[in-house]
Amino acid sequence: MENTALILIDFQNDYFGDIKDAKFILNKTMEASKNAGKLLKAFRANKGKIIHIQHESLDKEAPFFLKGSNGSQIHKSVHPLKNEKIIIKNQVNAFLETSLEEELRGSNIQNIIICGAMSHMCVTSATRAASDLKYNCTVVNDACATLNLEFKGQIIKAEQVHASSMSALGFAFAKILSTEETIKIL
DSSP states (O other): OTTEEEEEEOOBGGGOTTSTTOSSOOBTHHHHHHHHHHHHHHHHHTTOEEEEEEEOBOOTTOSSOBTTSGGGSBOGGGOOOTTSEEEEESSSSTTTTSSHHHHHHHTTOOEEEEEEEOIIIIIHHHHHHHHHTTOEEEEEEEEEEBOOEEETTEEEOHHHHHHHHHHHHHHHTOEEEOHHHHHHHO
């Protein structure tokens, strides 16, 4: 565990249906955050490295995660403890123009366990970037969430978007494990 970090990406209020005025509710966000909570519990019990990624949009016209809004706050289900690092990002990729790589290198992290939202966006982007930077990546598939997408007039169900994202990441960039499988290997 000493060379492993848990990275929780964008578990923020705007994605959750239990938050009044949430701007961009995803499919199965609550289930994903419950599983992320299990990972947090395991890492906290073992004094593992935990990093929360929080997206803040600087564009005042942004549909969600507007800087300073309630929607941009990390959801109560995975709320950081005072000793846990929060890294603010303004891009899809958690490594781009942030201190994430510096934080990982400074802690001698070699293995990264990733969960969060959205599966096809920020989770995928961070995982691919981490793999390119030579980290050993694990994505916890049941601790990630996404939404329905549209392509050429066809609705792609969230489950398919998620499965496609996990399949692509598993092909070359990461191990794809469940919460239970991940906790067993810690």
